[in-house]
Amino acid sequence: MTATVFDIEKFAVHDGPGIRTTVFLKGCPLRCIWCHNPESQRREKEIFFSPEKCIGCGWCFRICPNHCHIAGETRRFDRTNCIRCGKCTEKCYAGALELVGREMTADEVLDEVLKDKVFYENSGGGLTLSGGEPMMHFEFLCELLQKAKAAGLHICIETCGYAPWEHYERILSCIDLFLYDIKATDPEKHRHFTGVTNELILENLRKIDDSGGNTILRCPLVPGVNDDDAHLLAVAALANSLKNVQEIDLEPYHPLGVGKCARLGIASRLEVNEFADEKSIEKWLSRIRSGTEVPVKKS
Amino acid sequence: MKKNEIFSCLGEPFAAGFFEEENASYISRHADALREHLDRAPLPEYEEGSRFYPSGRWGIWNADSGECVQFFYPFSLRIDGEALRRKKDLLQNKFDQRIFLDGVEELEFLLQSSIPPFYAVGGRGWTHAVIHYERILKEGLNGYLQRIENARMRNPEFYGALKQVLEALIRYKRRCLEYLTACGADERLTAALEWVPERTPRSFYEAFVACNFLWYVDGCDSSGRIDRILNSYRTNEPESELCELFAAFWRNVDLNDGWHALFDSHLPICKSAILGQRGYRRPNSGILIDEDTPSDVWDAVFDAWASSNPSPALYARRNYENGAGTGLGVSDEDLRDYAFGGCTELMVQGKSHVVSTDAGINLLRILSATGIRFSSYEEFYERFVADVKRHIARMIHSIRKNAVFRADYIPQLIRTLFMDDCIERGIEFNAGGVRYNGSVVNVAGLNNVVNSLVVLKRLYSGALGLSVEEFADRMDRNFSGCEALVAQLRQLPKFGNDNEEADSIAEELSALIFQYMTSFSRKDHFILPSIILFATYGPLGAAVPASPEGRLDGMPLGDSCGPVQGTDLNGPTAMLKSVLKLDQKNAPGTLVLNIRLNKKMLKDHENREKWKALFLSYFRMGGLHIQPTVADTETLKAAMKDPASYEGLIIRIGGYSEYFNRLSDDLKREVIKREEHIAG
Numbered sequence: 001m002t003a004t005v006f007d008i009e010k011f012a013v014h015d016g017p018g019i020r021t022t023v024f025l026k027g028c029p030l031r032c033i034w035c036h037n038p039e040s041q042r043r044e045k046e047i048f049f050s051p052e053k054c055i056g057c058g059w060c061f062r063i064c065p066n067h068c069h070i071a072g073e074t075r076r077f078d079r080t081n082c083i084r085c086g087k088c089t090e091k092c093y094a095g096a097l098e099l100v101g102r103e104m105t106a107d108e109v110l111d112e113v114l115k116d117k118v119f120y121e122n123s124g125g126g127l128t129l130s131g132g133e134p135m136m137h138f139e140f141l142c143e144l145l146q147k148a149k150a151a152g153l154h155i156c157i158e159t160c161g162y163a164p165w166e167h168y169e170r171i172l173s174c175i176d177l178f179l180y181d182i183k184a185t186d187p188e189k190h191r192h193f194t195g196v197t198n199e200l201i202l203e204n205l206r207k208i209d210d211s212g213g214n215t216i217l218r219c220p221l222v223p224g225v226n227d228d229d230a231h232l233l234a235v236a237a238l239a240n241s242l243k244n245v246q247e248i249d250l251e252p253y254h255p256l257g258v259g260k261c262a263r264l265g266i267a268s269r270l271e272v273n274e275f276a277d278e279k280s281i282e283k284w285l286s287r288i289r290s291g292t293e294v295p296v297k298k299s
Numbered sequence: 300m301k302k303n304e305i306f307s308c309l310g311e312p313f314a315a316g317f318f319e320e321e322n323a324s325y326i327s328r329h330a331d332a333l334r335e336h337l338d339r340a341p342l343p344e345y346e347e348g349s350r351f352y353p354s355g356r357w358g359i360w361n362a363d364s365g366e367c368v369q370f371f372y373p374f375s376l377r378i379d380g381e382a383l384r385r386k387k388d389l390l391q392n393k394f395d396q397r398i399f400l401d402g403v404e405e406l407e408f409l410l411q412s413s414i415p416p417f418y419a420v421g422g423r424g425w426t427h428a429v430i431h432y433e434r435i436l437k438e439g440l441n442g443y444l445q446r447i448e449n450a451r452m453r454n455p456e457f458y459g460a461l462k463q464v465l466e467a468l469i470r471y472k473r474r475c476l477e478y479l480t481a482c483g484a485d486e487r488l489t490a491a492l493e494w495v496p497e498r499t500p501r502s503f504y505e506a507f508v509a510c511n512f513l514w515y516v517d518g519c520d521s522s523g524r525i526d527r528i529l530n531s532y533r534t535n536e537p538e539s540e541l542c543e544l545f546a547a548f549w550r551n552v553d554l555n556d557g558w559h560a561l562f563d564s565h566l567p568i569c570k571s572a573i574l575g576q577r578g579y580r581r582p583n584s585g586i587l588i589d590e591d592t593p594s595d596v597w598d599a600v601f602d603a604w605a606s607s608n609p610s611p612a613l614y615a616r617r618n619y620e621n622g623a624g625t626g627l628g629v630s631d632e633d634l635r636d637y638a639f640g641g642c643t644e645l646m647v648q649g650k651s652h653v654v655s656t657d658a659g660i661n662l663l664r665i666l667s668a669t670g671i672r673f674s675s676y677e678e679f680y681e682r683f684v685a686d687v688k689r690h691i692a693r694m695i696h697s698i699r700k701n702a703v704f705r706a707d708y709i710p711q712l713i714r715t716l717f718m719d720d721c722i723e724r725g726i727e728f729n730a731g732g733v734r735y736n737g738s739v740v741n742v743a744g745l746n747n748v749v750n751s752l753v754v755l756k757r758l759y760s761g762a763l764g765l766s767v768e769e770f771a772d773r774m775d776r777n778f779s780g781c782e783a784l785v786a787q788l789r790q791l792p793k794f795g796n797d798n799e800e801a802d803s804i805a806e807e808l809s810a811l812i813f814q815y816m817t818s819f820s821r822k823d824h825f826i827l828p829s830i831i832l833f834a835t836y837g838p839l840g841a842a843v844p845a846s847p848e849g850r851l852d853g854m855p856l857g858d859s860c861g862p863v864q865g866t867d868l869n870g871p872t873a874m875l876k877s878v879l880k881l882d883q884k885n886a887p888g889t890l891v892l893n894i895r896l897n898k899k900m901l902k903d904h905e906n907r908e909k910w911k912a913l914f915l916s917y918f919r920m921g922g923l924h925i926q927p928t929v930a931d932t933e934t935l936k937a938a939m940k941d942p943a944s945y946e947g948l949i950i951r952i953g954g955y956s957e958y959f960n961r962l963s964d965d966l967k968r969e970v971i972k973r974e975e976h977i978a979g
Contacts, residue, residue, distance in 0.1 A: 010797075010870035013900075013909045019872065019916075057783040093786030115797055116872045118920060123912030 003137035004101040006039055008112055011119075014299055016156035016177055016216075018125025021113045025129065026101045027136040029162045031195040032183060033269040034222045036257035040132035045084050045101035048263040049077045052096075059091035079265050100264075106144040114151060126154030128179070135163035145174040158218070160194075161201035168204055169211075177246070178215040180205055184226050185234035193226060202238075209242040216246055218299065222253040222272065223280045232284060236291025248292070249299040250284055252276035300392075305399050306368075309386045312339035313376070314368040318402055326710045326727060330460035333370060333712060337467040340364060342475055343515075345482050350504075350547045351511040352479060352488055356554045358515040359471070368406060372518035373426045375709035375729075378406050409708050413701040418694040420659030421741040421835050424701050427558060427640030429523035430717035431649025432510055436528065439498040440469055446722050454725045461722070464712050468516060469497060506532035507544050511551065517713060519555035522582060523638035523648035526560075530568045538571055545575025553579040559639040560584045562611055564592040570599040576610055577603065580949045580958055583642055584611040585924075587619070590915065597911055604929045605901040608949055612643070612926030615918035619645070619887060628825060629735060642831050643889040643924065644739040650719045651735035652728055655888075656831060657698045659741025660690050662748045662812075663856060664843045671847060672771050676759035680752075688815055695819045695826060698738050702824070706730035737825035739888040740816055743832055743839050745881075746857035749794040749805045750848035750866070757791065758847070770847075777845045777852045788849035795862020797873035806880040813885035829888025830860040834957065837966045855969050859891035864972035875917045883921050895928045895970075928970070935959065935971045 004026035012022040027043030028035075039046055051074075060069040066081040069088060077097075089099040113127050120126045127148050134141055134157055148155055157171070158179040183198075184190040190198040208215060219235055221227045239245045253276045261268035281298055288296045300308070307315035316335025317328050341362045343353040357363045360370040367386065371377035383403055390396045414423045435443070444465055451458040472492065479489050488508065494501065495509035506529050514522055551557070560582040562569040569586060576584060586600060600611060620634055629637070629647055638648040644655030669686045673679035706729045714728040715721040721732030757763050758770050765773075765784075773781045792798040794805050813828040820826045832839070840855040848863075857863035860878055867874045871894060878892055900906050914925055928950040930938075938945035938959050948959040950970055959967065 011872045011913070013906060019909055019912055055782050055786070057786075059783065093783050093790055095786070095790075115876070119872050119913060119916045122916040122919070123909055125909075125912075 001140045001143050002103040002105050003109075003140040004043060004045060005104045005109060006101045006132070008109070010116055012128060015128040015130060015158060016126070016179065017154070018123035019116070019119040020125040020128045020156070021116055021120075022128040022130050022158075023109055023113065023134075025131045025134045025137050025141075028132040028160070029136065029196065030133070030160050030183075031269075032220070033193055034220060034225065034253055034257065034272075036254060036260075037132070038257050038261050038264055038266065038268075039100045043136065045086060045099055046264055047077075047079075047082065047084060047086070047089060048098040048100055048260075049265065050096050050098075050263055051075050051077075053094050054096040055094040057094065059093075060088035060097060063087045063091050077265065106140060106147055109144055110147050110151065113148070113153070117151075117153075120153065124154065126156070126176070128156040128158060130158040130179075133160050133162065135159055135167055138163070138167050142170065145171055149174045161198075161204045162196055163204070165204055165207055168208060172208070172211055172213055175213060178208055178213055179218050179249075180208075180215045182217050182219050182235055182238065185231050185238065189226065189231075205238075205242070209244050212244060214244050214246055215242070217248045218251055219248065220251045220253065221276065221280075221284055222270070223274075223276050225253075225270070225272075227280065227284060229287060232287040233291045236288045236294075239292045239294040245294050248288060248294055248296045250281065250288075250296065251299045252281050252284075300395050300398070302398050302402050305390065305395050306402060307335075307339075309389060309399070310365055311368050311383075311386075312336045313366060313370060314402065314406060315339075317368075317376075317406070324456060325708055326457060326460045326712070329375060329710050329712055330463045332376070333464045334467040336360070336366075336370060337464075337471040340366065342478050345479055345484050348485065350485065350488060350544060351508060351551065352475060352484065352492065353512070353515045354547070354551050358519055358555060360518055370518065370713070372428070372520055372711070372713065374410055374424070374705075375711045376406070376409065378403075378410065380407060411704070413704055414658045414694075414697045417664075418658040418660065418690075418697060420656070420661050420743045420839065421831055421833065422656030422658065424654060424657055424698070424705070425641070426652070426654045426711075427521055427644060427646075428517075428652065428714055428718065429521045429559075429638050429640055429646065429648035430513065430517050430714065431719055432513060432523065432525065433528045433636075434649060434719070435496060435513055435717060436500055436506055436509055436532075439496060440465060441497045443716065443722070444469075450722060450725065457725055457727070458722075460712060461716055465716060472496070472512070500532055503529060503532045503534065503536050503541075504544070507548065511548055513717075514548075514551075514557070517717065519552070519557045521559040521638070521640040522552070522557070523559070523640075524561050524563065524636070526562045526566055526568045526572045530566050533568065541568060541571035542575045545572050546577075546579070549576045549579040549582065553581040557581050558583055558641045559643060561614070561638045562586040564588055564596045564616075570596060573599045573603050573611060577606055577608060579608075582610070585614045585639060585643065585926075586611040587616040588613045588914070588918065589616040597907065601901050601907050601910070604896065604927055605898055607898065607929055609926065609928050610949075612924060613914055613918075614639075614924050615922060618883070618918060618921060618923050621884070628820075628822070633734070639889070642833050643891060643926075644829065644831065645827060645887050645889060647735050649717075650733060651737070652714070652718065652731070652733045653735075653737050653739055653827070654698065654702070655739035656741045656829065657701075657738035658694050659743060660687065660694055660812075661743045661839050661843065661856075662687065663744030663751070663840075663846055665690055666744075666748055666751060667843050667846065670771075671755060671758075671774070672767060673759075676756055679755065679759070684811065687812060691812070691815055692819075694740065695738075695816070698740070699824070702729070731823060735825070736823060737820075737827055739827045739829050739831070741832070741888075742812055742828060742830050742886075743836065744843070744856045745805070745809060745812070745830065745860065746794050746863045747846060747848060747850060749801055749808065750791075750863060751846050752804045752808070753792050753801050754788055754847040754849070763787070774845050774847060778849065785849045788847075793848075793862065793866040795867035795874045795877045796869040797876040802877050802880040805877065806882070809880075810882040810885070813882045817885055827888035828886040829890065830886065831889060831891050832856070832859045834962065834966060837963060837969065855965060858893055858969065861892050861894070864969050871913060875913070875922065876920075879917070879920050879922055883923050887923060889924050892922070892925050893928060894925055895930070897931050898929050899931075901929065930959075932971060935967070939964070939967050939971070 006026045007024040009022045012020045015022045068082045070076040086099040089097045156177045160181045187197040255273045258268045302318040303315045313332045313336040316332035319331045343357045367379040367383035491505045491508040500506035646653040669683045710727045726732030792801040794801045816828045837855040942960045
């Protein structure tokens with residue numbers, strides 16, 4: 001069993017307690033307009049193209065079976081006939097073409113993760129599964145979780161909550177902490193921002209909570225988009241209604257996804273190029289804190 | 300005129316003393332030189348309100364008087380040859396001029412080195428030391444005088460010279476006291492200097508005044524375990540007083556380019572030492588860390604780093620204790636006194652003569668000389684290793700030859716006085732009088748060579764798609780027009796990423812080199828391998844043509860024992876694991892590891908705990924040392940563009956702290972290239 005992994009990040013310190021390794025799996029059922037990892041949305045491999053890095057060596061022209069690379073005054077990559085075979089990326093030593101995603105078995109992933117086991121042990125850290133949406137690779141996930149648990153790792157999963165309850169139920173015993181995304185509390189707004197409504201997401205969250213699963217609520221916030229008071233207070237109320245929420249983490253918007261969209265050859269759906277400002281962040285923190293005793297932090 | 304009169308009338312008391320009795324032994328001549336300087340040279344200026352004397356830039360040996368020949372602790376003297384020769388024109392008489400030039404020639408002869416420039420890797424016979432502050436305080440200079448007196452009959456010439464210097468020092472201090480009284484200096488200071496350093500201090504302040512004075516006497520080198528030494532004189536001084544005194548002392552250290560100080564994280568006083576260093580680049584301070592280091596001390600360290608001062612660096616207490624024991628052959632009793640000199644060269648304070656850094660090998664330069672035109676990797680590697688061993692043997696032979704010259708011609712009487720066991724044994728410092736003698740030897744370019752060997756293995760196996768000859772041709776042409784090849788080389792495994800292929804080469808090669816170096820250790824002279832490149836990795840690269848890893852002609856080498864700049868792409872855990880593959884146990888000289896941290900990551904408690912766990916994990920696995928630079932890439936880039944706005948920006952570079960603005964532009968670029976570990 002394999003999954004498409006698009007990154008393995010060592011010394012990840014924002015994805016759960018202690019020093020962690022975060023494994024990013026490719027594929028997501030949501031299409032958030034602010035997505036900062038657009039390369040995580042599709043399950044299949046994709047190609048990043050950064051024309052400014054191209055040194056014009058010509059390897060991609062020669063090797064591409066479908067002649068997608070076009071020379072000329074403006075170097076172009078026509079993706080119409082691209083089959084994402086990745087041959088061009090193998091020969092692009094300048095790094096202008098990069099294959100995003102590689103198929104890995106659970107054992108391969110675990111081998112990489114276990115390299116830092118000593119750091120997890122000394123810091124209370126471990127493995128974090130993220131994406132995309134890790135639940136999209138459910139069978140792979142089950143195998144990896146079982147093996148990681150057997151290796152004694154502390155495990156976090158970052159999830160958008162949009163998967164069948166039966167799947168969450170099956171993995172509950174392996175997960176030490178859910179990093180659970182709350183992108184919008186209003187169902188319609190949720191659909192507008194992400195493409196799906198949030199009923200299933202909230203239902204799963206309650207069931208996880210009822211089953212004793214520990215959670216940190218993670219709230220991406222974009223100034224002027226989903227940072228209205230009603231949402232902030234609803235997040236606080238949601239946390240109050242749950243028994244096992246340890247913390248609310250705010251994830252202020254950053255525009256890194258915009259550049260990635262360009263490298264993927266897709267249009268960004270949110271052309272906001274500024275980072276969330278400190279003033280807004282302070283306002284969000286105090287607003288949510290006004291409604292709950294649960295600790296609220298900036299991630 | 301006689302030679303000494305000529306030098307005297309030219310304002311050169313040190314040189315005048317040296318030529319006073321030209322037929323005397325060199326020990327006597329150096330004693331005459333020191334005595335004459337101490338009796339004649341102008342005193343350093345008293346700085347209004349200062350808690351210490353001397354203070355500021357001009358010290359005991361380098362008073363701002365135009366003296367071109369001075370005492371200088373690494374080589375016993377230093378000469379500004381050009382300025383000295385210009386003084387010839389002040390002499391009217393041709394005969395006097397000839398005598399004068401004859402003297403200059405003899406002085407210059409004393410500064411020759413047997414170490415070939417090829418082995419000048421981070422040093423060429425430079426000596427750092429930490430004098431025995433603890434014992435000097437305890438016995439006072441009067442006690443030392445008594446010990447010399449008691450032993451005098453055993454060797455009148457040797458002890459006579461020491462006595463002459465010590466008495467001159469005491470006279471000098473009395474001159475200082477008269478001067479201070481005349482200028483109405485702080486009464487606390489004059490009262491303290493009435494008593495110390497001739498006698499045992501009666502208070503913390505007197506102990507500090509004595510240490511400061513002695514530090515200037517020694518020539519402004521390293522102050523060792525000063526927090527522990529002073530701690531034994533503490534009574535109930537408030538923390539503000541401790542911080543004020545440390546700050547005043549560190550200012551002196553900074554202004555005089557002083558070197559190392561080592562704090563003990565188990566002593567509460569270390570927090571004052573750390574806090575006092577806020578804003579001062581020097582000393583190159585370090586702190587001994589272990590599992591039991593209190594959390595408030597960790598916070599003091601993180602606070603210092605977050606204030607953009609990368610001091611103190613972290614040292615793994617237990618690993619050094621083990622390493623020091625094996626490397627130096629130190630007795631258990633003396634092990635508690637290990638400290639560092641210079642950038643971070645291991646030594647036993649007050650009891651060792653460690654020429655640091657004595658010499659070293661530039662591994663990439665050797666690889667370049669070996670060449671790559673062989674029929675197989677095995678053949679190449681065998682030749683390369685043979686060349687490396689040949690150079691190590693030659694380098695160590697040259698430093699031992701140099702040691703003989705130093706013993707014969709440039710006795711170091713200040714350290715003979717203040718380092719155990721010179722007085723007891725009646726043997727001069729450079730002649731091996733101290734309890735432990737050795738050399739820290741350096742290795743440069745190990746990281747570059749590891750990356751190059753990864754490339755060469757693939758080249759010889761045909762995996763690069765080029766013949767050896769074709770690759771060598773391209774390399775000889777400095778990879779000109781081969782951008783795709785260079786980009787291809789860049790993508791191959793690199794040391795510093797927890798990559799088995801690169802790291803196993805580093806493991807094998809470092810063990811081979813360090814163990815071969817230590818095989819030259821003798822009971823009377825140990826060899827301590829190290830990788831301490833401070834600012835030299837730039838110039839050391841200038842002598843090396845393009846190398847197989849894709850590095851271009853003249854580009855800097857990799858910084859110290861970490862990854863080559865810009866090549867660790869897998870985060871700090873991977874980087875540390877790679878560095879752990881180096882044979883750390885056999886290179887406690889020190890293996891300097893620079894890591895660039897993002898200031899934001901040091902602010903909150905949660906992240907601090909993670910960094911702490913990271914560093915302690917590294918130490919648990921055998922790591923020796925970590926030194927941070929805390930400045931983000933944007934700040935460094937801004938400082939490069941607008942130096943005037945970043946005068947105070949301090950970075951840690953290969954073993955010591957330096958103002959960023961003092962680096963060459965090339966070196967600034969290399970520092971910026973070091974991966975910044977932001978994490979998350």
